[in-house]
Amino acid sequence: MSKKPGAKFKVTLGASTVVGMGSVQLNGIAIEQLETTAFGDEWKQFIMGMKDGGELNFSGFFDPDDSTGQEVLRVANLNATDITNLRVYYDQTSYYELCQTTGYFSPTLTSNQKTQKSYLNITSWDVNADKSSVSTSSFKAKISGCFVRV
Numbered sequence: 001m002s003k004k005p006g007a008k009f010k011v012t013l014g015a016s017t018v019v020g021m022g023s024v025q026l027n028g029i030a031i032e033q034l035e036t037t038a039f040g041d042e043w044k045q046f047i048m049g050m051k052d053g054g055e056l057n058f059s060g061f062f063d064p065d066d067s068t069g070q071e072v073l074r075v076a077n078l079n080a081t082d083i084t085n086l087r088v089y090y091d092q093t094s095y096y097e098l099c100q101t102t103g104y105f106s107p108t109l110t111s112n113q114k115t116q117k118s119y120l121n122i123t124s125w126d127v128n129a130d131k132s133s134v135s136t137s138s139f140k141a142k143i144s145g146c147f148v149r150v
Contacts, residue, residue, distance in 0.1 A: 118145025
């Protein structure tokens with residue numbers, strides 16, 4: 001089994017590393033469970049529903065001068081702008097990114113739905129400071145579509 005040290009992780013926007021990040025949490029795909037139980041059944045029954053791409057949370061040291069990383073994410077949060085070029089690296093060459101192809105979507109979708117691409121929205125941005133520590137910045141994002149491993 002391959003193990004990956006957390007110190008090798010990084011978050012990027014395009015070619016730029018988001019400066020200061022030191023914690024990443026990718027809450028993966030969840031599938032709705034739709035109850036189909038009828039009167040007289042002794043056990044609840046379920047079928048699979050729609051997939052939810054999950055959430056991405058990351059945090060680290062606050063750096064307001066990171067104009068190609070933290071500031072872009074802050075402005076995306078402020079303006080409710082979609083992000084499509086974020087990657088989470090877990091070693092030098094391997095990463096997760098937002099799916100920009102249709103290969104991960106169901107073949108039963110309509111042609112209009114098959115052209116949909118994945119994106120994420122920065123749903124919150126926080127800065128935390130304490131007089132006896134270094135200030136931190138944290139981002140929470142909702143994934144529309146899915147993250148894929150490259």
